[in-house]
Amino acid sequence: MLTPTLDARLEAVLELIRADVHADIGSDHARLPVRLIREGRVGRCIAVELNPGPLAQARRSVARARLDAQIEVREGDGFAPVAPGELDSASLCGMGAHTIRGILERAGERRPPALVLQPNDSALLIRLWAREAGYHVRAERLIAGYWPYPVLRLERAAGADPAYEDVPVDAALKYGPLLLRAGGEVVRRQIEADIVRLGSVAAPGRASWDELETARTALAVLDSRMK
Known part of the structure; x- marks a missing residue:
């Protein structure tokens, strides 16, 4: 049986999951649940999908992998098909942050103690919601x-x-508190690109000015950790 391949972002999601019972919300092709089971990262997985086409694809993927006993495909919206405490x-991947936040807010007591979000x-x-929730x-x-x-x-x-201790909160919320601590070329390129983009439009009193100052603060944090 072939092991499904994942792109780099889903490989990163995979590496952050360890659980007895895990749900992949909006699972699409169910490749992530199949890999989670194959690699022993979870004992049981629930793949949730609302749309008929991806739902059928998820069921085919699980059947081809012969993992019906460990992966259950459920039809539904967000966390609605799972029970509180189950x-x-x-994981919620490949959606906009606004959509992910809405799903999490509607989940209520069905929301599990650990979440991996992309x-x-x-x-x-997402970070603002996490602090509130x-x-x-x-x-x-x-x-x-x-x-x-x-x-x-x-x-x-x-x-x-x-x-969030010992990092500027606005910069940490925008770019990630642990990412600012760790540094690296990807986050640096993102911050520098924001500074270039905002530098041509920002003016005092505008929201873009605050965004520019946040980006400059984030870059200063990265530079200070290189010394």
Whole structure:
């Protein structure tokens, strides 16, 4: 049986998942659940898909992999097909941050204690939601691609998130507290590109000016950690 290949962003998601029971929300082709089971990263997986075409594709993928006993494909919207307390973790990948945040907010008590999220745009909304909802940032990746893809692992925890200690909050929310600490060329290129883009349009009193100052602060954090 062939092991499905994943692109770089989903490989990063895969590496951040360890659970007894995991759900992949909006699973599409169910390649991620198949890999999770094949690599022993989860004991059981639920692939959730709403749209008929991807739902049928997910069922075919699971059947071809002969993993029907370990992967259950469920039809539904977001976390609606899972029961409260059923999951240890869940992944939501390849959607906009606004869409992911909406799904998480609607999930209520169905939301598991660990989440691995890959928005297709800025993760700012995700990080803001996490701070409000009592989730801490435990791991972050930024994957180069058509644009930089953020990948976050969040875990439910009490109190203030230690990831934000000793880093400027606005810069950390925009670019990632752990990414700023770790540095690296992908996050540096993203910040520098933002500075160039905003530099031609920003003016005092405009939102773009605040964004530019946030990007400059983030770049200063990276530079300070290289000394």
